[in-house]
Amino acid sequence: MAALCCRFHPRIKKHNPKNVKIFPYVSCSMQPTQTNIKVIINGAAKEIGRAAVVAITKARGMEVAGAVDSNLVGEDIGKICDMEDALEIPVMNDLTLVLGSISQSKAQAVVLDFTDPSTVYENVKQATAFGMKSVVYVPRIKMDTVSALAAFCERASMGCLVAPTLSIGSILLQQAAISASFHYNNVEIVESRSNAGGQDFPSQDAIQIANNITNLGHVYNREDISADIKARGEVVGEDGVRVHSLILPGLPSSTSVYFSRPGEVYTIKHDIVDVQCLMPGLILAIRKVVRLKSLVYGLEKLL
Numbered sequence: 001m002a003a004l005c006c007r008f009h010p011r012i013k014k015h016n017p018k019n020v021k022i023f024p025y026v027s028c029s030m031q032p033t034q035t036n037i038k039v040i041i042n043g044a045a046k047e048i049g050r051a052a053v054v055a056i057t058k059a060r061g062m063e064v065a066g067a068v069d070s071n072l073v074g075e076d077i078g079k080i081c082d083m084e085d086a087l088e089i090p091v092m093n094d095l096t097l098v099l100g101s102i103s104q105s106k107a108q109a110v111v112l113d114f115t116d117p118s119t120v121y122e123n124v125k126q127a128t129a130f131g132m133k134s135v136v137y138v139p140r141i142k143m144d145t146v147s148a149l150a151a152f153c154e155r156a157s158m159g160c161l162v163a164p165t166l167s168i169g170s171i172l173l174q175q176a177a178i179s180a181s182f183h184y185n186n187v188e189i190v191e192s193r194s195n196a197g198g199q200d201f202p203s204q205d206a207i208q209i210a211n212n213i214t215n216l217g218h219v220y221n222r223e224d225i226s227a228d229i230k231a232r233g234e235v236v237g238e239d240g241v242r243v244h245s246l247i248l249p250g251l252p253s254s255t256s257v258y259f260s261r262p263g264e265v266y267t268i269k270h271d272i273v274d275v276q277c278l279m280p281g282l283i284l285a286i287r288k289v290v291r292l293k294s295l296v297y298g299l300e301k302l303l
Contacts, residue, residue: 038065043114045069055279066098159292166281181213184259192246202243210236
């Protein structure tokens with residue numbers, strides 16, 4: 001699709017030093033219009049999927065183009081999200097059909113995957129087959145799956161972002177923890193959740209923090225690293241990082257990292273109030289993934 005672009009130019013002609021005439025003229029050219037990134041949301045009826053629909057609709061340079069889910073099939077995704085106006089995009093349970101329909105437009109497209117670890121690999125393969133890049137935010141995804149996806153995307157020269165977290169605050173906490181780990185020899189991680197929600201604990205966030213601060217040249221908590229006392233929390237890795245997980249109804253989703261040495265305690269804390277905190281990271285992920293030609297693990301690598 002192209003737009004007609006016209007500009008006004010004054011042309012000056014000098015017949016003699018005292019006689020200057022200006023002849024205006026207009027030049028026109030055809031220029032391609034800037035098209036929005038078309039976003040297909042796989043898992044659109046989930047809480048994060050509904051939040052993504054609203055956030056993408058408000059974001060500049062992108063639009064919701066398809067909604068896929070096994071629930072609420074046939075209903076308008078705009079109405080499901082309690083938007084004032086319907087988006088005239090029905091929820092469908094056939095990802096291939098939606099991808100095929102969007103691919104006909106030849107527009108730049110991104111697939112958001114909020115589904116399940118068991119389906120991620122096939123979902124990304126399907127998106128790649130239609131020339132579309134993927135942003136994957138699926139808790140409990142196995143590293144074997146990530147490795148297989150990385151190899152596949154490398155062969156296909158196709159971009160994909162696998163994000164253990166989309167929270168900018170969580171990423172900043174991880175970066176602060178890495179910086180602090182060079183200055184303290186004692187550290188413990190305490191996380192709280194209102195319910196287990198089918199997750200394994202310690203959570204993926206806590207494990208990632210622990211992994212980030214291991215293998216940096218020293219061992220933490222030397223005075224009790226060999227103590228096999230369950231109440232002391234689970235030791236993650238081989239460097240003595242302990243993680244305590246609190247699961248109680250009413251608790252906020254929170255992660256705290258405590259560093260200490262004689263005379264002081266340094267605490268980093270991050271709370272998640274609701275799913276809205278993931279939307280700035282999600283919008284950033286969509287903008288960044290369109291430039292990738294391979295798999296990137298972790299949104300922090302694109303900040």
